[in-house]
Amino acid sequence: MSSASWKRDFASGLVILVPLLVTAYIIVWLYLALTAVPLPVDSQEIELWNLSLNVQEPLRVALTLVIFVLVVFSLGYLMRTTFGDVIESGIDRVMNQLPGLRVVYNASKMAVETVVSGADELQEPVKIETWQGMRMTAFKTGQTTDDGRDVLFLPTAPNITTGFVVEVDPDSYTETNERVEEALTRVLSAGFGEAEQTSIPVDVGADDEDEE
Template sequence: MDWLKRNLGSGLVVLLPILVSIFAVRWLYTRLAALPLVDGVQPPVVGVALSIALFVSWVFGIGYLMRTALGTVLAMRLDALMNRVPGLRVVYNASKMAVETAVADSDGLKRPVKIKPWGDLRVTAFDTGHESDEGNPVVFIPTSPNVTSGIVVEVDEEDVIDVDESAEDALTRVLSAGFGDKNGQSNVPGSVFSADDE
C-alpha cells in the first residue's frame, strides 16, 4: 500500500498545481472577456487582449501623471481622503504598502539573513534595508509556510548573520517548512520525493 500512496502523492504534487493554474487562467480570461467595454468583441481573445492593453495603458498613464507635480498633489489628496474613511483606510494603506514594497527599486527583502534571537537558535529572516532610530537593522521574519505573514523586528547588528544563498533558496526553505532544498525536492524520508524510494 505504501507504493500506492507514494505514487498517488507524487501524481497530485505534479497535477494539482497545473490544474489550479489552468483554472486561475481560465477564470481571469472569462472575467476579462466579459468586461462591459469589450463584451461582444469577436473573437473573445481579441477582447481579452484589448482589456490587457487598456489596463497597461492606464497604468502607464497614471504612473506618468504621478511623477509630475500635479500627480503628487493628487496622490496626497487621495491619501487624505482614503484615510478619513474608517476601516477602508486600513485596507488602502496595507495594499499601498504591499505594492510599494513589491515595485521598490531597493533590495528590500531580497537579501536573506539569519538572526540569533537567543542562545544558539538561528532564524531565517530578510533584511529590509531599514534601520531603527537607534541605528539597529530592521528585519522581516516570515512565518512558515505562509511567507506573506510574519513579524518585523529590530535586532542588534551583531545578531545578524549574512548567508551565502539566494532569496529563492531561503523562501523555498520557509515555504516547505524546512523540508525542501534549493531544487524544490523534499528531504523528508519516505516522502513522495524521497530518494530512498527509488
C-alpha cells in the same frame, strides 16, 4: 507496493497537478471576466480550416489588456511626480478612514508592493537568534541607524507581507550563502519548500527492523 510508497506517489502527483489546475482555472476566470468588459468591439467571424470562428471575445480581451497596461503606465508615471504623491496620500487618508475597507485596502496594497518589488528590495538573507537557541530567517534592507546598527526585515511565515523591522548590531546575526529566492521559498512554504535538500532522510523504522 507498500502503503508509504503509493502515498508518496499520490502526493507527488498532486504537487504537479493541483498547481496546474489552479493556474488554468485562474486564467479561464480572468479571460471570461475580460470578455465581459463592455467595449465597442463588433462581432467578426473568420474562416480557418473551414471553420467559422468568432473573434469578438479575443479582440475584447486584447483591447482590455492594452487599455489596462496603458492606464498602469500612466499612473506609474504620475506617481513619480509631486502631484502623484499628493494624490496617493489623499487616497490613503480617505481609505484609512473607512471602517473594514481600510483593512482590505492596506492588505492588498502591501501584497502588491511585496509581489512587484519585495524580492528586489530584499538583500542578503541572514540568520538572527531571536530567543536563546532559536534562529529565524531575516533579510538585510541595506539601511543602518545613526548608532551603526543594521536594519533587518524579519518576515512572518507564510505571509511575508507582515513581519518585524529590527535594528541589531552587525555581529548579532549570521550571514549565509543562501540566495534571496531560496530563503523566500522556505518562508513562504512555512519551512516545507526547501529549494535544495542538504540531507537525506533516514527511515528509522527500517533501521529498527534491520537491527531486529
